[in-house]
Amino acid sequence: MTKLLETRGLNKSFGGVSALKDLSIHQDMGETLGMIGPNGSGKTTFINAVTGHLTLDGGEVSLEGKVIRGKRPHAIAQAGLERTYQAVRVYAQLPVAENLRVAALPHYRRLGYSNPLDGVDVLLAKLGLKPKKETVAGSLTLFEQRRLELAMRLISRPKLIMLDEPVGGLNPTEIREMIQLLKDLRTECGLFVIEHTMKVIMELADRVVVLVSGEMIANGAPVAILQDANVIRHYLGSIRVTSR
Amino acid sequence: MTLEAILLNGLAVITTGLVVGAIFSLVAAGVTIMYGTIWLPNASNGQFFMLAALLTWSMVIGWGLSPFLGAAVVIAGAIPFSLLLEKCLIRPFYNVPNRNIVYFIMTLGLAQIFAGAFTGTYGQWTDNYSIPAAWPGALMIGPFPFPRTRFLVLLVSFSLLTGLFVFLRLHRVGRALRAVFQNREAAILRGVDVRRIYRFSFVLAMLVITTGGVLFAMAYGFDLTMSWTMAIIAFAIMIVGGPGSVLGSVVIGMIFGFTQAAVSLFASPTLATFSYLVVMLIILLVKPSGLFAR
C-alpha cells in the first residue's frame, strides 16, 4: 500500500558535519508519527530537507507515492505537505483574517472554492480564534499564534502536516488543549510531530522514531520506546517524561 | 619593445601594483572590519577616503604644513570625528535586526552629502589635487626610478596592515573583535562588552581608511571621482575576499592593485574597475561568503 510519506537514504552534511546519515523513515496512511531526539540530532533538518527548504546530498522523498525530492518548497506545499516552525511564524503585521487569506490564495481554486475566504469562519471557530478575526497577529498570545499557524496550514487541506515542537512555550493547560486539538485533527490529515514534551508524543503518536546524530536508533510504539535501553542512554536520561 | 622598455614597464607595474594594492587593502580592511563586526556596510567609505586626501592636501597646499605633519593632523583628527559619527549615526541602530540595509542606505545618503559638499567647495577651486613629494628624489631599481615618497607609503602601508593583522590575532581587544564577528551571542556570554567593541571597531576602521586616504594623497595626484570608484573597489574587495576577513582584503586588494596597474598600461583604468564589478557580481551570485570565508 502506498505510504503517506516515504524517505529513503537521506543524506545531508553541512561543511563536513553530517546532519542526516542515510536516513530512511516512512509514515503510513492514517498513522500519526512522532520524532524525538536530543537537540541538534537533525530533527528540524529532516523537516527542512523533506519540505524542500534544504537540498539533500542524497536520498529519495515521496508523498503518497509521488516524488517530491528536488521540488521547491512552494511546489511541495501545493502537493499537500505543510510544516510549522519551532519558533512560531505568522505575519505579525497583518490581521488574523488576512493571514488566512494569504494562506488560502495559492490553494483555493485547486480546492474548488470560488472565494479564498470560503470556510475560513468554520476553521477559525474550530480553533477558537473567531473573536480575534480582525486582530493583528502580532498581538495574539503564543497559544493563539500557534493555533493560527495551524489554521494557515489546514486551510489548504494538506495531506500531511509536519509539526516542529507544536507545544513549545505553552503552559500545562495550553498543552492539554493543544493535544486535544491535534487529536481531533488526526481525522482530517496526517500528522508528523517533533516534540521534547513526552506527554504529547505518548498521547498522539501511534509510532515513534528516535533520531540521534542524524541516525534513527529506535522505531516503535511510544511505550516500547520509553523502555528501550538505547533510547534511555542517548536521550531520555536528560529530559522530563511528563510535563509538570 | 626593447628589453629596457619591458623592464621599465614591468617594474612600473610591479611598484604601482604594490603601492596601489596596499592602499586598496587598507581601505578594504577598514570596510570589512566595519561590516564584519558591526554589520555596517559603509557606502561612504570612499568619501571618507577622499576627505582624508583632500584635508591632507589642504594642510600642505593651503596651510603650508609639511606632508608628514599634515598627515599626522588628519589622522589624529579622524578619531574625534569617528567618535562623533558613531555616537550620532551608528549607535542608534546597534539593536536593530536588519540594520545592515538601514546602514547601507544611510551611508549612501551620507556619501551623497559629502559628494555634494566636495563639489561645492574643493570642486570650485581646482580639478586635480597633488601634493609635492614628502621625501623628494627616487630610489633606483635598476633603470627604474621609484619615487622615495611612494616607497615610504608602501612601507607604512605594509607595516600598518601587518600591525592590524597581528593585533586582530594576538591582542586581547583584537581577539574580542573577531569573537564578536564570528558569533555575537557567544561573545556576549563570554563577557565581551559588545557595544564598546562596536565603537572601537568603527574608530579603528575609520582610522585605517583615513590613513589610506592620506597615504594615497602623498603618493599620487587625484581628482574627485576617486571617491565613488574607491567605494566600489573597496566593496568589491570585501565581497570577493570575504566579509570580515582582513586576510581576504589584503590578498584580493593586492590582486586588484596589480590588475589596476597592469590594465592602466594598455587601456583605460575604467576597464579595470569594470572588471572588479564583474568579479564582484560573480562572487555574489556564486559564493556570497567570499573566497576567504571564515
Next chain:
Amino acid sequence: MAHRRAAVVALTILALALPFLFAGNRFYAFILGITYLYILWSSGMNLLSGFTGLMPLMYAGLAGIGAYTTVNLVMKASVSFWLAMPVGALAAAVVGVVLGLPSLRLRGFYFTLSGLVIQTALTMLFVYVPQFTAGDTGISQIPPPSIPLPGRTFPLTGVWLEETLAVAAVLTVYLVRWITRSTLGTYLVAIREDDLLTEALGIDVVRNRVLAFFISSLIAGVGGAFYAHYMGFVSPRSFDVLTSLNTWLIVGFGGQGTILGPIVGTLILAPIPYLLQELYLYKDIIYGGLIVFTTIFLPRGVYGSFLFYRRTRAAARAAASPKPEVARS
C-alpha cells in the same frame, strides 16, 4: 467608502487639469512636468521597494536603457515615439529581469549591493558605448512626441506635453494601485513580511518577485523614455546612482508601501532643486541629508507616519471604549 472614491476621482481630475492651469507660466509648467515624471517613476520603484521590500538601486540605469532605446529608435530610425516607447520599456524590463533575476536569490543587503554594482556598470556602459549613447556629451535636440492625425502630425509641445505626462502619471498610479489590490499585491506584501514563510505556504516567491521586477522595470523604462523626450536632452549623468538613490528617497520620504506615499514625496521633494534656484548647488547635500534623516527619524515616510498615527489613535480609542461584539459574516 463613498468619499474615498470621490476623493480619488477628484484627485485624478485635478491632476489632469493642472497643466492647463499652469499653461501661462513655462517655469512652473516645467516643474509640474518634472513632478509628473517623478510620480510615475517613484510609483514604479514603490512597487519593488515598498511592496516587495527589495531596494532596486539599478532603477535609474534601467530608465536609461528605456530612454536611450527610445531616443535611438525615434531619431535614427524615424519610428514614432508611441511605438518606440513600449519597445524601450520592454528593453528596460528584459534587462532588468535578466540582470536582476540572479540577484533575487540574495538576501537584503547583498541584493541592494548587487543593484549598486549593476547600476555602476550600466552608467559605465552609457559613458563608454558612444554609438548608442553619444557618451558623456549626451544626446540633444530630442523631439517631443507627436500625435499622427489625418493630414499632419501634431507635435505635443507646451501644455499638451505636460498633459501627456499627467495622463502617463495617472495611468501608472492606477496600475500600481490595481496591482497592489490583486493577488500579486497580496503575495508581494507577504513576501516582504516573511519570504520563507510565504514560500512554505505554497506561494512561488521567485516567480512573484520576477513579476514585480518586470513591471517595475517596465515603468522605469517608460519614465526614462518620457524624460528624454520631455527634457530634449539626455546624458549618462541623468541616469546614474544618485538618480536611483533620489527616486528611492522620494518613495521612502513619502511613505513606502502606500499608494499616496510616492505622490506626497514627489510633491514635496521634486520641485526643490528648481524652485529654490540658489540651493541648486546644494541639491546633493539636501537630498543626502534627507536620506540620512529619513532612515533615522522617518522610516515610515511622511504619509506612512500619518497613516500609522491615525491607526494607533483609532486602536487606542477602540480599546478605551469597549463596544459589544458585532457579529460579522
